Amino acid sequence: MQLGTIKSMQRTSFARMHCSLARGLDLIGDWWSPLIVRDLFLGVVRFDDLIEDLGISRNLLTRRLKALIGSGIIKRQVYQRRPIRYEYRLTEAGRDLVPAILALTAWGDRWARPKEGSPMLFVHTTCGHYFQAQVTCSACGEVIGRDTVKTIGGPGGAMKLGTIVLARRLRAAT
Amino acid sequence: MQLGTIKSMQRTSFARMHCSLARGLDLIGDWWSPLIVRDLFLGVVRFDDLIEDLGISRNLLTRRLKALIGSGIIKRQVYQRRPIRYEYRLTEAGRDLVPAILALTAWGDRWARPKEGSPMLFVHTTCGHYFQAQVTCSACGEVIGRDTVKTIGGPGGAMKLGTIVLARRLRAAT
Numbered sequence: 001m002q003l004g005t006i007k008s009m010q011r012t013s014f015a016r017m018h019c020s021l022a023r024g025l026d027l028i029g030d031w032w033s034p035l036i037v038r039d040l041f042l043g044v045v046r047f048d049d050l051i052e053d054l055g056i057s058r059n060l061l062t063r064r065l066k067a068l069i070g071s072g073i074i075k076r077q078v079y080q081r082r083p084i085r086y087e088y089r090l091t092e093a094g095r096d097l098v099p100a101i102l103a104l105t106a107w108g109d110r111w112a113r114p115k116e117g118s119p120m121l122f123v124h125t126t127c128g129h130y131f132q133a134q135v136t137c138s139a140c141g142e143v144i145g146r147d148t149v150k151t152i153g154g155p156g157g158a159m160k161l162g163t164i165v166l167a168r169r170l171r172a173a174t
Numbered sequence: 175m176q177l178g179t180i181k182s183m184q185r186t187s188f189a190r191m192h193c194s195l196a197r198g199l200d201l202i203g204d205w206w207s208p209l210i211v212r213d214l215f216l217g218v219v220r221f222d223d224l225i226e227d228l229g230i231s232r233n234l235l236t237r238r239l240k241a242l243i244g245s246g247i248i249k250r251q252v253y254q255r256r257p258i259r260y261e262y263r264l265t266e267a268g269r270d271l272v273p274a275i276l277a278l279t280a281w282g283d284r285w286a287r288p289k290e291g292s293p294m295l296f297v298h299t300t301c302g303h304y305f306q307a308q309v310t311c312s313a314c315g316e317v318i319g320r321d322t323v324k325t326i327g328g329p330g331g332a333m334k335l336g337t338i339v340l341a342r343r344l345r346a347a348t
Binding site for chain 2: 014017018019020021022023024025026027030031034035038039041042043044049052053054055072093095096097098099100101102103104105106107108109110111112113114116117118119120121122123124125126127129130131132133134135136137138139140141142143144145146147148149150151152153154155165166169
């Protein structure tokens with residue numbers, strides 16, 4: 001399944017790029033979005049709680065929530081009728097984004113963590129242990145290490161913006 | 175090891191946030207940066223090739239490269255002396271970021287790929303198979319699935335911007 005519309009944003013849109021990373025980033029929107037997705041994942045799901053947790057302005061949060069709904073990453077849900085109040089939930093695409101965000105968080109823990117130590121620890125409830133998210137190969141399960149990845153032009157690998165030079169080189173190599 | 179200075183950017187800086195994800199995102203800089211890191215990883219390492227591949231303006235690329243050097247994610251290297259010419263290489267922190275970017279790319283491949291199919295395929299040279307990056311638990315090696323992650327306040331988990339509400343809830347739960 002693919003998310004419907006790729007919205008163009010005020011900044012340069014990556015939606016036209018022939019690159020799943022660029023198009024994915026375009027759907028996600030901006031740096032606030034991974035933090036919002038993280039908060040929703042962790043149960044901070046109401047507007048005022050998001051404001052307080054992230055210190056984001058009301059205007060900016062409103063815009064970001066709207067964009068994430070438009071991208072199909074989050075949805076809103078009524079939790080109170082009078083007056084009507086919404087909370088925000090991850091869609092399937094949004095929940096699917098969480099592991100990649102955990103991988104980015106693990107990178108942040110290694111290279112940018114506050115001097116007091118990691119702000120948050122993660123427990124994998126399946127095995128019961130503390131863990132860091134690691135990125136592994138879907139074929140053999142090994143951790144993806146330095147210099148163990150080769151790229152090959154895929155079916156959508158046109159020489160278009162986002163992969164012009166790459167696609168040319170990949171084509172030359174085959 | 176931790177990266178040195180966290181630069182404040184023109185947009186809201188996340189560097190003050192008590193959250194490894196926010197601080198990591200701040201180091202990375204903006205959406206162009208994952209694409210630049212990807213290109214360097216894939217061997218597109220010269221200024222003009224990056225311009226052509228990404229369709230980014232010269233000014234913006236210059237600024238982004240400078241910021242990534244400042245963050246300690248990339249470094250420049252002389253490849254020609256007369257006239258002097260540089261190419262750009264990932265540092266250890268930069269190479270360490272690649273797996274997380276591959277995890278984001280895999281998400282993009284699932285939810286935002288061009289209709290022609292994935293632009294790029296990845297081969298894990300260790301096992302020789304095509305693969306998608308998946309995010310797994312460092313303790314048991316299983317894929318991180320929906321609803322299998324619990325968070326606990328860590329040593330750096332102050333109730334400060336970025337984790338105010340989360341830290342309070344985590345504290346209440348222990």
